[in-house]
Amino acid sequence: VDQLKPLIVLQKAFGRNCETGRGITELEQTLERMEASVQLAEAMKRMEGLDQEIHDLKAAIRQKYVDVEAAKEREADRQALLEGAGSPRELQALETQLKAAQKYREATESESLELEERLDGLTKQHKALLEQLPRLREAADQERRSAEERLESLCRDRENLLREMETLRAVIAPSVLREFDRLINCRGGMAVVPLVGDSRCGGCGLALPMLVVEEISDNELVQCECCSRFIVREQVFEDSAVSP
Numbered sequence: 001v002d003q004l005k006p007l008i009v010l011q012k013a014f015g016r017n018c019e020t021g022r023g024i025t026e027l028e029q030t031l032e033r034m035e036a037s038v039q040l041a042e043a044m045k046r047m048e049g050l051d052q053e054i055h056d057l058k059a060a061i062r063q064k065y066v067d068v069e070a071a072k073e074r075e076a077d078r079q080a081l082l083e084g085a086g087s088p089r090e091l092q093a094l095e096t097q098l099k100a101a102q103k104y105r106e107a108t109e110s111e112s113l114e115l116e117e118r119l120d121g122l123t124k125q126h127k128a129l130l131e132q133l134p135r136l137r138e139a140a141d142q143e144r145r146s147a148e149e150r151l152e153s154l155c156r157d158r159e160n161l162l163r164e165m166e167t168l169r170a171v172i173a174p175s176v177l178r179e180f181d182r183l184i185n186c187r188g189g190m191a192v193v194p195l196v197g198d199s200r201c202g203g204c205g206l207a208l209p210m211l212v213v214e215e216i217s218d219n220e221l222v223q224c225e226c227c228s229r230f231i232v233r234e235q236v237f238e239d240s241a242v243s244p
């Protein structure tokens with residue numbers, strides 16, 4: 001039993017170590033692309049887009065002001081000419097020009113108004129986004145911290161497991177350990193199996209000779225003739241399955 005128990009516990013620790021390693025890999029991958037961080041990055045990008053759009057819109061509105069002022073001047077110019085017009089034909093031509101100038105000014109003013117409305121809408125979006133940012137940033141920080149904490153805890157678990165495994169290995173005979181290492185790697189993490197159905201190998205199902213079953217009952221170190229796994233009494237296997 002002195003050799004059997006450490007072997008079984010070592011096998012258990014080996015399995016947990018594999019699991020922990022997988023957990024660490026998964027967490028490391030999760031850390032690369034966390035949901036809240038992705039949302040924050042998207043919000044920052046939207047913010048940048050809005051900044052640019054607002055900047056362009058303001059420039060367009062400034063240009064519309066210039067256009068409206070120029071149109072007003074042209075209008076006043078035509079108005080003055082109209083007042084000093086000589087012939088009816090000249091009068092008619094100037095009236096037509098004045099109307100066109102008015103129409104252009106009105107259209108430009110209405111375009112300018114539309115731009116200002118759009119700017120208003122964008123400014124509101126910008127403000128709303130700005131208010132959301134601290135919350136998004138907080139959520140992303142929290143997500144990262146929590147994942148990092150879980151990762152740290154898993155790394156600690158792994159260190160403890162490795163230490164535990166070293167302690168167990170120290171009490172197992174080198175030749176047995178060599179066989180165990182070979183089996184755990186080529187037999188799907190099961191180097192030690194319980195005797196099942198009173199006389200069968202729990203690994204490959206081989207029916208064992210009476211003599212071998214007796215050796216197992218006496219807690220001797222027995223290997224299956226077929227799969228080479230160490231076979232132990234079911235009770236010994238169950239009792240040792242729970243790590244101390």
Ligand SMILES: [Zn+2]
Nearest residue numbers: 201204224227
């Ligand atoms: Zn077997």
